[in-house]
Amino acid sequence: MHMNEEEQERMLKAAHSLFSTKGFSGTSVKEIAGQAEVSEVSAARTYPSLMDLFIDSFSEGFIQQLETTSVEVHPSTNQKPAEMIYTYLWNRMKEFTSMDKSVFKEMMNSLFPAMENDAENRRKMIGIDFMLVDEMIVLLNEMKEKELLPGDFNANQAAEIIYSSLAFEFLLYVYEEEVSLEMFLNGVKKKLDFIIER
Template sequence: MQGSNHAETNEELYNRAKKLFVERGYEEVTMKELAKEVGWSEKQLVRRFGSKGDFVIELMMEGFSLEEEENDPDVRSLNTNKAVADIVYDYIMKRLNRYLIFGKKLFKEMMTWSLSLAKKNPEMMNKFVQMDFMFVDDLITFLDGLKENGVLETEFDSVQAGEIVYSVLAFEFLVYIYQSDHTKDQLHEGIQKKLHFIFT
């Protein structure tokens, strides 16, 4: 597989690389194949990003911003006959599932990589942390939208709920990453159960 021409922007790199990872899986794709897909030489790709993990993480951060802008939900179009926990679950998983394609190995690399990132590249570390803040802010905005549309009570504290939901996701991801036999289905189930506890 080869890109038809040289990818000039991070958005182009992200879209082409994501396509390859979806088709093959993170662990199966080599830097040589990535370079070929985006129309770069392997040497250029290594010089620009370093490792495959660094490449994916940086482009994940780029893609997060791009896709959050493209997928801003219209609360008015939601099926409000569903339980609130299920509405929130659908909102969250629509965003998280696009990253689960990379598999456990990448997320383990990310955990190790982030420990040294503050010294190695503080600017990227700041961008990395901002992804979490952006996610929480977007979730709070989503919950406020549910309040405005009568799905949640007006006195519902969207900020506290958003931060608690983030804590749930962090815990469930740690279990998923570090327990080798923990499946994506179990990850989904764990998130869903805790959301029902929070919103019931």
């Protein structure tokens, strides 16, 4: 018997919490089911592997964040365009910045090999990336409409470049021991200044 919608929601919340604090290998489906007060058998039927649960918990959390937090541009503020985009990115990232970078590293090391052999989970993770890029395109086009960016500014290209820069800085942060959270955020700011303000 599979879980009902309410049980699945509890399962995903518990999974997100445990993965965030204990990492991928430090967490089990049994432990997540226990915290969610869900039958271990039902949990295993709904989520055949820990990786399925990991990807669903993080993708669901990110999707909910996208759906509940609107993108708004306030031209009355004194922020430069690059600062406005950084504020948007920070609102998308801040939930994850409380996690220790060692947890991120362990998750990334587990995630990439598993995605190679699982087309469905690969599709879900890539879908999250596309959602973020699409939302950035909306934001940049709104900034163009409000004349905060030039009329010939290519929002699609810029959104892809911004995403690539963010991913680069994030990988440096995760895999280079000496790179602190502050250095990661400063790296993102500098790249935004270069992309937007030149």
